Amino acid sequence: xxxxxxxxxxxxxxxxxxxxxxxxxxxxxxxxxxxxxxxxxxxxxxxxxxxxxxxxxxxxxxxxxxxxxxxxxxxxxxxxxxxxxxxxxxxxxxxxxxxxxxxxxxxxxxxxxxxxxxxxxxxxxxxxxxxxxxxxxxxxxxxxxxxxxxxxxxxxxxxxxxxxxxxxxxxxxxxxxxxxxxxxxxxxxxxxxxxxxxxxxxxxxxxxxxxxxxxxxxxxxxxxxxxxxx
Amino acid sequence: xxxxxxxxxxxxxxxxxxxxxxxxxxxxxxxxxxxxxxxxxxxxxxxxxxxxxxxxxxxxxxxxxxxxxxxxxxxxxxxxxxxxxxxxxxxxxxxxxxxxxxxxxxxxxxxxxxxxxxxxxxxxxxxxxxxxxxxxxxxxxxxxxxxxxxxxxxxxxxxxxxxxxxxxxxxxxxxxxxxxxxxxxxxxxxxxxxxxxxxxxxxxxxxxxxxxxxxxxxxxxxxxxxxxxx
Numbered sequence: 001x002x003x004x005x006x007x008x009x010x011x012x013x014x015x016x017x018x019x020x021x022x023x024x025x026x027x028x029x030x031x032x033x034x035x036x037x038x039x040x041x042x043x044x045x046x047x048x049x050x051x052x053x054x055x056x057x058x059x060x061x062x063x064x065x066x067x068x069x070x071x072x073x074x075x076x077x078x079x080x081x082x083x084x085x086x087x088x089x090x091x092x093x094x095x096x097x098x099x100x101x102x103x104x105x106x107x108x109x110x111x112x113x114x115x116x117x118x119x120x121x122x123x124x125x126x127x128x129x130x131x132x133x134x135x136x137x138x139x140x141x142x143x144x145x146x147x148x149x150x151x152x153x154x155x156x157x158x159x160x161x162x163x164x165x166x167x168x169x170x171x172x173x174x175x176x177x178x179x180x181x182x183x184x185x186x187x188x189x190x191x192x193x194x195x196x197x198x199x200x201x202x203x204x205x206x207x208x209x210x211x212x213x214x215x216x217x218x219x220x221x222x223x224x225x226x227x228x229x230x
Numbered sequence: 231x232x233x234x235x236x237x238x239x240x241x242x243x244x245x246x247x248x249x250x251x252x253x254x255x256x257x258x259x260x261x262x263x264x265x266x267x268x269x270x271x272x273x274x275x276x277x278x279x280x281x282x283x284x285x286x287x288x289x290x291x292x293x294x295x296x297x298x299x300x301x302x303x304x305x306x307x308x309x310x311x312x313x314x315x316x317x318x319x320x321x322x323x324x325x326x327x328x329x330x331x332x333x334x335x336x337x338x339x340x341x342x343x344x345x346x347x348x349x350x351x352x353x354x355x356x357x358x359x360x361x362x363x364x365x366x367x368x369x370x371x372x373x374x375x376x377x378x379x380x381x382x383x384x385x386x387x388x389x390x391x392x393x394x395x396x397x398x399x400x401x402x403x404x405x406x407x408x409x410x411x412x413x414x415x416x417x418x419x420x421x422x423x424x425x426x427x428x429x430x431x432x433x434x435x436x437x438x439x440x441x442x443x444x445x446x447x448x449x450x451x452x453x454x455x456x457x458x459x460x
Contacts, residue, residue, distance in 0.1 A: 161456035193441045201438030208431030226391035227451030
């Protein structure tokens with residue numbers, strides 16, 4: 001399958017590497033490929049400079065958001081939540097409409113200080129905002145509730161734990177569930193919460209995720225709904 | 231030990247019954263005891279009328295918020311989040327200051343339709359609001375992330391699952407942890423998230439809790455942080 005991964009940060013890198021390892025063709029999209037390749041410093045979230053990662057992952061081609069989206073049969077939004085709307089606008093409806101888009105983004109708002117708050121939140125979500133702005137994209141919110149290493153290697157965390165999906169399109173959720181299973185997620189640990197408005201619930205897990213990170217001192221943990229398979 | 235339970239709904243009833251079963255003396259507080267006893271209809275959340283529960287639980291004395299708070303060495307806030315501030319005002323700082331208060335309330339806001347949203351949320355929490363309004367009460371947010379039957383009987387849900395505590399007072403958190411252990415919670419499943427601002431994280435679990443209830447069709451489930459005890 002051909003995948004577009006939008007976003008060249010640690011989440012995009014990690015997902016792109018995994019997709020290549022599963023035999024997929026992957027183009028990773030960014031706003032300005034030249035600028036992305038020119039960076040030599042790790043970014044604020046600990047990702048190595050893209051060029052360094054690219055040297056180790058030559059099968060992944062770097063392109064503009066639009067070129068990546070045009071290439072992908074399935075699209076992964078791994079951009080920062082604050083710029084996701086612009087990234088999809090740059091990718092273009094002509095390259096995105098009708099496609100399944102896995103939305104991993106979270107609407108983290110650093111303007112109120114640390115820890116970040118969320119915007120939108122409570123009576124709206126980023127997943128819904130994107131779906132409203134792009135009604136013809138088949139958006140499935142998923143994987144946004146854990147560290148990116150766990151997304152693609154759930155066995156890093158011992159014992160059962162879960163991944164949530166939210167979306168309006170049943171077939172799109174089936175396709176994303178298959179993708180998650182290929183990442184190593186047991187199908188019984190993929191919990192379908194319902195339509196895209198349920199993305200409020202998973203995005204609003206971020207505050208406790210951040211506090212657990214602080215309390216535990218590591219992020220090799222994940223949420224498990226005990227009793228969900230009674 | 232002498233306990234005050236503020237709030238005569240299903241949460242207050244359930245916690246009061248459990249405390250009596252553990253040998254504690256319990257007074258349950260309400261705004262207007264006569265009105266509470268006069269109700270003959272189940273309330274909107276499925277609790278039987280208080281008088282019916284009282285007939286089966288004669289060891290629990292009904293009193294005003296103030297009388298209950300004066301009686302309790304430890305206070306449990308099981309009122310609805312929308313009226314928690316008024317309930318504590320009615321209970322009176324002279325009856326509450328210096329005491330440990332277990333805050334189970336959630337700031338559910340039904341004014342925006344169903345499912346309820348939260349108010350406050352994101353950059354504030356009800357736990358923090360109460361602590362700011364009553365700086366001399368030793369507030370510990372706890373148990374607000376699950377159905378009340380599970381609060382007092384964690385073995386209802388098979389397997390490991392967790393209860394979170396948030397608060398500024400270390401000794402108060404120790405006292406609440408002891409209470410939780412007496413309810414049947416293994417100490418290793420009591421996760422101390424940090425100060426009272428971490429109540430934002432647990433209150434913001436409500437949206438996904440409500441969606442899980444919808445998706446699963448029952449509420450005998452609870453959150454478990456897999457990997458927290460690596």
